[in-house]
Amino acid sequence: MPYSAQEAEAKWQSVWRERATFAAVTDPSRPKYYVLEMFPYPSGRLHVGHVRNYTMGDVVARYKRAQGFNVLHPMGWDAFGLPAENAAIAGGIHPKEWTYANIRVMRGQLQRMGIAYDWAREIATCHPDYYRHEQKMFLDFLKAGLAYRRESWVNWDPEEHTVLANEQVIDGRGWRSGAPVEKRLLSQWFLRITNYADELLDALKTLDRWPERVRIMQENWIGRSEGARVWWKLAGRPDKLEVFTTRPDTLFGASFVAVSPNHPLATTLAESNPPLADFIAECNRVGTSEAAIETAEKKGFDTGLKAVHPLDPNWKLPVYVANFVLMEYGAGALFGCPAHDQRDFEFAAKYRLPIVSVVRPRDADDSYHVGSEPYVDQGGVLFNSQFLNGLGVAEAKTAMIARLEKLGAGEGTVQFRLRDWGVSRQRYWGCPIPVIHCAKCGIVPVPEKDLPVRLPDDVTFDRPGNPLDHHPTWKHVNCPTCGGKAQRETDTFDTFFESSWYFARFCSPRAPIAFERRDVDYWLPVDQYIGGIEHAVLHLLYSRFFTRALRDCGYLDLAEPFAGLFTQGMVCHETYQDEAGNWLFPEEAMTGPDGAVAPGITVGRSEKMSKSKKNVVGLETITEQYGADTARLYLLSDSPPERDLEWTDSGVEGIWRYVNRLVRLVENAKLPPPGAAPADHPARRAIHRAIAAVTDDFDKFRFNRAVARIRELTNLLEDDGASLPPAVLREGIEAAVRLVNPIMPHLAEELWHGLGHATLLADQPWPMADAALLIDEFVKVAVQVNGKLRATIDLPRDADQDAASKAALAQEGVVRAIDGKSVRKVIVVPNRIVNLVV
């Protein structure tokens, strides 16, 4: 009879729950280990693709616990967000109800998977007991000058009717809706993440347990570039024009100055210049998304103004308004040096501007002139450039900046691509921003005694826009300062606000303040964080910033929240479409004979499991048929954890067969009672090698290899079990059960119990490999002739070189390969290889 996973899993889950086996208690006398998986948005039901990272986190948590660490492994819900509001609009269910209903379902699913969470620490970010603390944080940020309000052009998602941060715009589209983003001018709250640009960049170097890839992505996102501000006088006008450049060395090659269509100078000039106004309007009409498509077309409008070269009062350059100049970067203005910049080169060619070469390759002379391509290499030498002549590019930059500073015409500066984080969202289902707008007093923070500013429940979704704005009474309040009539801020925080500090709240989930100092000092940083690569710059950058902001407001003493980061691969599955192109669920497609794909259905390539393409396998489908352990082992087998995993029915069946083989192995073994000391036997070496290898694999996140080692061990015990001394067989079986425990904890408890133990396996220490048994007396040594394998020989361990080469030369295959030629050289790598060079 096959193993009843249903029964065993329910039993052990209730034992763990009753004994509070996985409850974490702050205890500075013990070494701690904080394992965290990125908490989910409660969007509905989990499918098998969702639970891979929770399974990995659970293996780490159980493994570290067995090694004696005080483990914190919590779970919660990133519960604010748009889908809840969309559900309200579509189905008439309140976002709160929808969210909590989903939480109930998903909590049940995670519990069914047997993940060892300390459920007493569960949090939901939509609860006032959570979000009240971030309202306080915001007020502290405001005091510290880390939060501010300004009018700005924002990314507007026309589908979601809300603002998006730069990090949330992917290829000109909303990261969630996929709708082309528009530009709008709105008054918004911002957090000064740019204050920390240098620190966030520099500290990336210290994150040695983060994937290189994620660090590079953040580095690119922060986008530090060194250069200079240069101030240009405008002929006939009192004001100056500031431009930013990374190539101050090429200033003698300048041939034009260009400003953004949104530059104040352009706006001013357009007032009295209708064609320019038309040109600017045309530039703005082309949205961000279309601009990406039309990259080639560079357009400019000659304002007629002349800019005076900062190093030569007699040198005057035309001032253009140009569509390729971004208002948001640098000064919103630049000088063009066509000879040494691709984009300036194209612009100059189009408007017939001079192309003056000022940098030449080292092997060219001063008659050098750029041809059909600009010379952008920075390894060249300056010429045609007065005091810079003969200098390399780097020295020329320094020299030019020094000269500009002396003349008061510019200064060296560092420019970042990173912008401040806009956190205002015109949505209902988020944390209210705790400020009040008073006509008399301006912006007034909500007094701390009035926190939390609660989200009202009685809202309607019958018209577009923000329900908080439509609410009849909620926003009408008296000004805390003057007592006069005033209005609440109706915007709510970007939901990345909640996820920027939840890892700290888990340390003191029920504290009356955000978190207790004693708890965060002990538990933080998170030792191992696990989640998807899609948060490489969003959540992970915000959290790094937020932790620093909290540090500077006295909340904690920490800069980096996540000491170790692992980004897991996705779970993929084939996709199915019918003749009309509709996506089908696997169970809808597999209606042919023997579960084959039904006629007329197209099998598409394997893609990340997603609801929209319906290529998902429900979690219950697997747990009901095979149990949680089978799903857990499958999710960790075969593919390395950082790579994508292909979900197949036959793969799951293979795992299920293995589960039953393990059960039979234990059931059929004739064993002495627990505790029998095994006599020396060669099989013990294999057992202890397996323990050592699996331990190493778990340490290095190589779960697929750990699984292979465990299977090797159980294969050996199955094949040779009958001939092993019973005490040795017991040692081997117990080792296998204990090694597999972090991956299949229910089955392991069941087998442990079946082996006659009254203890809980979850409370047992991790098995130790006996170092003496890891060393073999005899080793297999490969014999090569000219690097080609010709034989293998068994030699005593650490046999000397002469003995090794003699044994090698005695081999029949070796003699044949040498074929009477003389041996010129013998390379002996002890215990590994003998290579004869002939």
Next chain:
RNA sequence: GCCGGUGUGGCGGAAUGGUAGACGCGACGGACUCAAAAUCCGUUUCUCGCAAGGGAGUGGGGGUUCGAGUCCCUUCACCGGCACCA
């Protein structure tokens, strides 16, 4: 365009510069069975050969080395990030 990653059997993938293909999936053959399922045993990189035994082989080309999937150069393909960023 810039930056990064990955290329190994039919498939997923193993391999501190030292016996390439561990472990699995699939396939094929066999045992058990009236039959099937389940289970068990065996084969499974390609190629020549009845066999013994050869030869080739980690995207392509070159190099370093006694020895390269692994290191270096170059090239191709795919994946990811960034991008009128001055």
